[in-house]
Amino acid sequence: MTTHPFEATEDFARRADEADALRSFRDAFHFPPGADGKPLVYLAGNSLGLQPKNAARYVQEELEDWARLGVEGHHHGRHPWLHYHELVTGQAARMVGAKPQEVVVMNTLTVNLHLMMVSFYRPTKTRFKILVEGGAFPSDQYAVASQARFHGYDPREAILELKPRPGEETLRTEDILATLDQHGHEVALVMLGSVNYLTGQAFDIAAIARAAHAKGCFVGFDLAHGAGNLRLSLHDDGPDFAVWCSYKYLNGGPGSLAGVFVHERHARSRDIPRFEGWWGHDKATRFQMGPTFDPLPGAEGWQLSNPPILQLAALRASFELFDQAGMEALRAKSEKLTGYLEFLLERLPAGFVHIITPRDVKQRGAQLSLRFKGEAQGMLKRLSDAGIICDFRKPDIIRAAPAPLYCSFTDVYRFVRTLEAHARD
Structure with a gap:
């Protein structure tokens, strides 16, 4: 019998988040609010990542230096523009x-x-x-x-x-x-x-x-x-x-x-x-x-x-x-997140969803591509109404990507529980 390190419970997801050494990075990003004012479950970082909270401050600094220094900002700004690209x-x-x-x-x-x-x-x-x-x-x-x-x-x-x-x-x-x-x-x-x-x-x-x-x-x-x-x-x-x-x-x-x-x-x-x-x-x-x-x-x-x-x-x-996070730690968390997502999806009613992304973690990243029984765009709309953002690719695929820098195990749990509610309709 195959054993898994996961459990199909909300309590397990919360405990996994509490044990996550990278959990503080979630607070470094702006999450779009849903209709209820609560942050959305954002599984679309493979299409457009969330905004880091420091981005506005860093951009504002350069706007201020432009206003204060004009052309001299190339040499005398807080981060001189002449060499700015070297910072990254x-x-x-x-x-x-x-x-x-x-x-x-x-x-x-x-x-x-x-x-x-x-x-x-x-x-x-x-x-x-x-x-x-x-x-x-x-x-x-x-x-x-x-x-x-x-x-x-x-x-x-x-x-x-x-x-x-x-x-x-x-x-x-x-x-x-x-x-x-x-x-x-x-x-x-x-x-x-x-x-x-x-x-x-x-x-x-x-x-x-x-x-x-x-x-x-x-x-x-x-x-x-x-x-x-x-x-x-x-x-x-x-x-x-x-x-x-x-x-x-x-x-x-x-x-x-x-x-x-x-x-x-x-x-x-x-x-x-x-x-x-x-x-x-x-x-x-x-x-x-x-x-x-x-x-x-x-x-x-x-x-x-x-x-x-x-x-x-x-x-x-x-x-x-x-x-600060390091790619080794981010990759390790990513494998756990997609593993947990895969574990939960496998417990949905037979035939409801098919994972087309390789099951071998060495052959995939943070994204699982899902083919649903029935009309995928309708499912995308139901997810959006529930405060969950994924994306759709024709003809029938929804892509879910729990980006490890800001996504949580609770996000994954909420996503699959929403699918389960519709799978039994």
Whole structure:
């Protein structure tokens, strides 16, 4: 008989929250109020994270320095703007398991993806394909297809999609590696999400990077659903690049700045093509305004423009919390939260809900994707009426993500008890 460390009671959820070493971080965030004035159960951090309470103060400080100093804020503000992005570099590097020189916060996600493909999608007549997961986030699909067309290739021939086996909903690592073994000689770039946005499946970055490099392919990952969610080791795992946004698990605010990782083996490569901008120029000579681009070593050399300080200020408020909590502790709590969620869902009436996210915690993050018997959008509305926020993805999936930085075991319990009430209707 299988035993579980969980109990299907509200008392257990309360006791688990009391024993949670990270429980104080919940108080560092603003929770939207429900119709009854009580905080909502917020399980949509995989779509937009909550606002850190310090974000407004940090943004206000920069507004005050702008009003007080004008242009002199670049050098004489409380946090001089000229170097402001460096305040989050070390934090971002620790979050994704990289060296500081390998990481920069800049632009937005798809902009960064295009910039990376300029450098690392270098097709030839015999090696021009891009390997992607089928059902990748649409923006990624559009980006890789447009890059193929830009280089003169038909996306129908240049894009190689990975598909689950018949009757299965997620990919098997051995099938990804087998595809690389068979077709790697045709592939110029492997471009996968670290976590699929729809299914919640997390891929084995290290194994895929090794297999891709063994076949002579460049490899990159979209960490939109991985950064701040999984415990990442980008430097050791060895992909050539990675990109991510910061408005989901990273709580940077709507449309917040994104990030880039470029492995240090490319730090001083002058033969890699790139689009150039003045903020990527060597800092020692940047303001000499010379006509020839001299890139900074590392990821900073891919910068184009000076960054928006107000967005960086809001992001700094969140990154400080991640640094205080640590990804190891956050990941451990995340596994317990999703394990508890899975445990409770399995006790609902048979056939009411199907979990499509892998049951293996190593193959998922904080999100469980759920397919319901009946009409999923109607279920989403009933959850919202009960003060529970998830999100819906067509055709029939509700995604529930108990982000460990601010979600609780009681949140998970309340979510499933609400489902149970409707399951018996």
